[in-house]
Amino acid sequence: xxxxxxxxSAIGLDIGSSSVKLLELExxxxxSFRLLHFGVESLPPEAIVDxxxxxxxxxxxxxxxxxxxxxxxxxxxxxxxxxxxxxxKRINLxxxxxxELEESIQWEAEQYIPFDVKDVHIDVQILDRVGDxxxxxxxxxVAARKELVHEYVSLIHEAGLVPAVIDVDAFAVQNAFxxxxxxxxxxxxxxxxxxxxxxxxxxHNGISAFTRDITLGGRQVTDEIQRVLNVSxxxxxxxxxxxDDRDASAVxxxxxxxxxxxxxxxxxxxxxxxxxxxxxxxxxxxxxxxxLSGGGALTPGLAAALLRQAGNRVEIVDPFxxxxxxERTFNPRFLQxxxxxxxxxxxxxxxxxxxx
Ligand SMILES: Nc1ncnc2c1ncn2[C@@H]1O[C@H](COP(=O)(O)OP(=O)(O)OP(=O)(O)O)[C@@H](O)[C@H]1O
Ligand SMILES: [Mg+2]
Numbered sequence: 108x109x110x111x112x113x114x115x116s117a118i119g120l121d122i123g124s125s126s127v128k129l130l131e132l133e134x135x136x137x138x139s140f141r142l143l144h145f146g147v148e149s150l151p152p153e154a155i156v157d158x159x160x161x162x163x164x165x166x167x168x169x170x171x172x173x174x175x176x177x178x179x180x181x182x183x184x185x186x187x188x189x190x191x192x193x194x195x196k197r198i199n200l201x202x203x204x205x206x207e208l209e210e211s212i213q214w215e216a217e218q219y220i221p222f223d224v225k226d227v228h229i230d231v232q233i234l235d236r237v238g239d240x241x242x243x244x245x246x247x248x249v250a251a252r253k254e255l256v257h258e259y260v261s262l263i264h265e266a267g268l269v270p271a272v273i274d275v276d277a278f279a280v281q282n283a284f285x286x287x288x289x290x291x292x293x294x295x296x297x298x299x300x301x302x303x304x305x306x307x308x309x310x311h312n313g314i315s316a317f318t319r320d321i322t323l324g325g326r327q328v329t330d331e332i333q334r335v336l337n338v339s340x341x342x343x344x345x346x347x348x349x350x351d352d353r354d355a356s357a358v359x360x361x362x363x364x365x366x367x368x369x370x371x372x373x374x375x376x377x378x379x380x381x382x383x384x385x386x387x388x389x390x391x392x393x394x395x396x397x398x399l400s401g402g403g404a405l406t407p408g409l410a411a412a413l414l415r416q417a418g419n420r421v422e423i424v425d426p427f428x429x430x431x432x433x434e435r436t437f438n439p440r441f442l443q444x445x446x447x448x449x450x451x452x453x454x455x456x457x458x459x460x461x462x463x
Contacts, residue, residue, distance in 0.1 A: 117183035117271045118144070119455030121279070122166060122259065123448075124155040125302035125326065125402065129173040130452035131181060132430065140286070141431040144177045145452070147445055152340050157322065158190035158304065160258050163265070170266035184268045185455040186259050189276035190304050192252035194220045194227075195318040197234065199243045205233065208246065220250045228256055228273075234314055247315065249275060272458050277306040277318045279454030280400060285313065286457060287428035294394035296385075296419070298378055299450060300403030302326040305374075307381050309394060317385040323377050325403035328370040335366050347406070368408050375412035382417060400424040400450035426453040 121128040131144040148169040154162040173179070196219050203211070212231050217224050227250040235245040256273050263270040280299045294311040301324045309317040325347075332343035346363045386393065397419045399410060404423055414421045426449050427442060442449075 116181060116459065117185045117456070118179060118181050118268075119279075119452040119458070120170065120184045120186045120263070120268075121276075121452040121455060122155070122170075122186060122262065123301055123451070124150070124158075124304070125152075126150055126448070127166065127169040127173060128449060128452040129170070129177065129179065130449060130456045131179065132453070132456045135431060139429060139431060140457070141433070142427065142437060144179055145437065145442070145445075145449060146173045146177050147448065148173050152326075155303075158188070158192060158255065160262065163258075163262055166262055167265045170262070170268070174266070174268070182267075182269045183271040184263050185272040185274060185458045186263060186270065187274040187276045187279050187451060187455055188251050188255050188259060189306055190320050190322070192255040193275055193320065194222075194248070194250045195275065195277065195315070196220075196248045197316070198246050198248050200246050202242050202244045208233065212248070216248060216250060219248060222250070222252060224250075226254070227252055251275065272455075274455060274458060276304070276451050277308045277315070277320070279451045279458075280306060281308055281310060281315060281454065282457050283400075283426045283450045283454035284310075284398060284424060286453070287424070287426060287430075288398075291396060293396070296382055296394050296397045297424075298397055298399050298401075298404075298413075300324050300374070300378075300399060300401040300406075300409070302403065305378060305401070305403070307378065307385075309382075309385050317388075319381055319385075321377060321381060323374055324401070325406055327374065328367055328403075328406050331366050331370045332363060336362065364407075367406065371406050371408040372412050374403070374406065375409055375416050378413060379416045395419055397421045398424045400426065400447045402445075402448040404447045423447055424450055426450040 118131040126147050126149045128147050132140040133143045135141050150169055151165050154165040198219055208231055212229055213224055216229050230249045232247040234247050260270045280297050284297055290313050294309055297308045299306040303324050303326050305321045305323045307319045308315050329343045329347055332346055333340055410421045425446055427446055
């Protein structure tokens, strides 16, 4: 999928609502990849709200800081959008060529997207050319609001970089997963839990059978700690990730734990509800395995809650599993702590500008 495409190699830039992740991969001789650059720069809590950029200066500064700190030389960027402004649907259409499809999709798409077609960038992928006897084929329709895509494009320009591809978070997660894991014969659910948005994608034979973004993530846990304990965002965040080295008497561990446990249960149940929705609407394909990624996947008790509620195996994705890493350049501890958060950036960095 690509709304804007150019050739050449590029860096993956994941502009998340809690932090910007910049990652560059280098192809190796044996067909694998080596990690060239990876860095994370936090954003102030209200910089991006509901996918909309509220404080573009903060985002541009974060990107510039990453480029400067890591001495990144590549200028071309692959970034991604997600949330309510992105629609991904499998639709059935009469069998036609790619050219015919590109011509007619503007008209066809109208009934599937809740926005005016003039306001969206549309991309299509033919999934099943054979179709059934009725001469139908299955097509993956992806639409993203132009406003949002243009917002990301101008942020990248402002940071002195060149936007090469604007992808979708859920597809980046899928690409990162496919590089690092062998596709099982049964379907798998990929659940990327960020700070504000959770991208859910069910893969069947390597093709997305169901994709949905829900407004939900680690931020919810932080907000709840903040509210219940009446502390600042930074304090609540520190209590959650367990890096609070202030005076121990100032912390109420049992209460924090209880709040985290309750919030984890509620996130797990919303994710489970979406997965159950897939079960009831999709063509009957079940799955046995849920792969979690995104920083929110590290919320204590969340994976266990999901295992209990969904009854599937739950595993946290390691996006660096098959990527060569020089331990003299990258601190293994940093990589281990941030690995789930790097998933989208890995998927974006895998994209070659110009490919579809
Ligand atoms: N060790 C940890 N334990 C608990 N939560 C964590 C941990 N590390 C990161 N998080 C949480 O993960 C979230 C950030 O994850 P991620 O970087 O994937 O989100 P994002 O891409 O910035 O946001 P989004 O995609 O929703 O816009 C934050 O809410 C953060 O508090
Ligand atoms: Mg994210």
